[in-house]
Amino acid sequence: MKKISCLILVILSLAEVSCKKFLSETNPNNVTLGSYFKTQNDFDLAVNGAYVQLRGLYNNRGAWVMGEMRSDNAHYDYKSSDQAVATLNRYAVADFLDDKYNNQTPAKWNAGFNAISAVNVIIDHIDDIKLTDASRNAILGQVKFIRALVYFDLVRFYGGVPIYKHAPLTREETYIPRASAQEVYDLVIADATDAAAKLDAPAFPQTGRATKGAALTLLGDVYVTLKKYDLAENALKQVTTMGYSLFPSYGDAFQLANKNGRESVFEIQFNTGLAVPQANTEASVYNFLPRMVNTTVVTGVNFNNVTTVGGFNTPTQDLISAYEAGDQRLDASIAIAEGSFNATDDFTATAVKSSVDYIPPAGKVGRPFPRKYLHAHAIGNQTNDDWPVYRYAEVLLLLAESLNQQGKSGAALPYLNAVRERAFGDASHNISTATQEGLQTIILKERRVELAFENKRWLDLVRTGNAIKVMNDFGVKQKAQYSYLQPGSYNVTQDRLLFPIPNAEILLNDKLTQNPGY
Incomplete structure (x- = not known):
């Protein structure tokens, strides 16, 4: 014991004498932004990381809750026994009862600013190494497109948001006020224009990366929005x-x-064929199916989506009726899960039928679901579909x-x-x-x-300019059909055209202001 104690004292003494020397040296295992970008491959990996952030912006649950369930295209399967916070919050968005504490609408905000952060790091360090003009343009063109796409999405759902053209390095640079919506649109146009100038036209088959065509399409969409x-x-x-x-x-x-x-x-890229941990999946169709203990009849794979993901983004009859007779898009977009609901509002499917002129047989219920994202896959809740943006x-x-x-x-x-x-x-x-x-x-x-x-x-x-009238009229029909809807639902006013700024962000940043009505 004495020898061990003495040895410890010696080690501590050596450490004390040598600490200044040790601390003054750079740890070769410590990677910083200033030392990361050494080769073009480093930039390529960083660009890939920026693309990954788009998954959360366009196909997470908040994206289709806000983009489709908020509209007259989709509703949900009400389950009285499911009082989970996430479930009730999705109901609230669809019914126009959401508030600033809703936990479904911040996901789009968070994914968007994660993507912006990833883009800005690349822009800030693009001159850390010498790149060919072609490589530099390809990198900057892609990330400018991503940033434009993200800000275009955010400004339409939330209104004016903070603008970050560079990665913030201080608290003062991080906690900034909201820009006006017009200022955000100005940045979107500038970024998309720059991206279109730097990127090449598409070559087929494509790689999934942004092209001049994608940038010009985004620019056209922005200009249509701005009239x-x-x-x-x-x-x-x-x-x-x-x-x-x-x-x-x-x-x-x-x-x-x-x-x-x-x-x-x-389109947002997914590939279940990659090896773990690189594998990534798109599984929204399991959210769109009715809640089933066994999804085999519909998906070909046994999966229980009762308590996890199912029952949302249900096509409305209003949408189904919008298809003209002979329109092949109806059958390709919407299918019918035929079967029955039990006493707890869970579904057992016995067949999948076409939605064209569907009439349920006696003793059966036909529950529509979006089929355009349902294709052969091997593992439940993991599909290989990409998500279309344009x-x-x-x-x-x-x-x-x-x-x-x-x-x-x-x-x-x-x-x-x-x-x-x-x-x-x-x-x-x-x-x-x-x-x-x-x-x-x-x-x-x-x-x-x-x-x-x-x-x-x-x-x-x-x-x-159709949202208020269309959705109030739609709400009248919904409340006549579904007794579980609250009297205050579908009270659509000007304030409801934007979603609330996530309350957690306002608590962190006292320079942010909330949208009216929240």
Whole structure:
């Protein structure tokens, strides 16, 4: 014991004498931002990390709760015994009863600013090493596109938000006030324009990375939102010259074999084939199915989604009725799980049926679900589907809208009818003539059925000024149908067109202000 004590004293004495020397040396195992970027591969890995953050922005539960369930496209399966906080908070968003404490709406905010942070680190360190002009442009073009895409999403859901052009290094740089919505849009336009200038046109098959076509599509979408239709036309017409095309069948656009194909302008990447821990999955369809102890009949895989994920984003009859007779998109977008609900509102499926003219047989219930993201997979709650952000069909519809809103209705028809011909299989349902106002209504309805469950519907209602009337009218029908809805639900006012700034963010940053009504 004495020898051990003496040895410890000696070690401590040596440590004390040598501590200054040890502490003054750089630990080779300690990586800092200033020392990380040594090669182009380091930048490529960082760009990949920025792309990863987009998953939380576009396909997490908050994304479809806010983008689809908030609208007349989708509702939910009410389960009286499920009083979990997450469940009730999703109900609240759909019913317009959400408040600043809601735990579903902050996810989009958090994912967005995580992506912005990842982008800004790359921008701040792009000159740490010498890169070729081509490599530098490719890196900056991609991250500028990501930042523009994120801020465009955030400003439409939350209004003006803090603008970070560089990674904050101090508390003062971190806790800043909200910029105006116009200032955010100015940044989006600047970033998307720069991205379009730096990125190459798409080459097919695509890799899933941002291209000039994706940047110009984003720019066109922004200009349509801001009602700058001539600028939108200019951006979107360029996209039509880049080799994109529609698949012959609508359902083909979502097949796993066609990921990043000629109809894809930009999509969020998933790949279950990668080795753990790199493997990543898209499993939203399990959220969209009814709650089932065994999902095998519907998915081909035995999975229990009763207490975990199911019962949400249920297609409404209002949406199903919006499809015209002969529109092949209905069957490709929505299927029917046929079976029965039990006393606790859980479902047992006995078959999967087409939604076209569906009538449940005696003793059965038909529960619709979005089928466009359901494809063969091996593990429950893990699919290999990508999530579409922009498809070429939307480019055509945005271009048709931008032309029509300038009074060029005749010029808009070929772009609209290209989408409709694919939907109906021939030109029999082409639109031949309409007033400017009438054609705008047709285009917006076309967007609804073409882009169903791609998180576009709520944003379309807001940007076109239709959200308050459409959703209040829809709410009257909902409350007549569902006795569990509270009397105050679907009281849609101007304040409800934006979501609340997450309360946790306001507690952290006293310079943030809350949106009116929350």
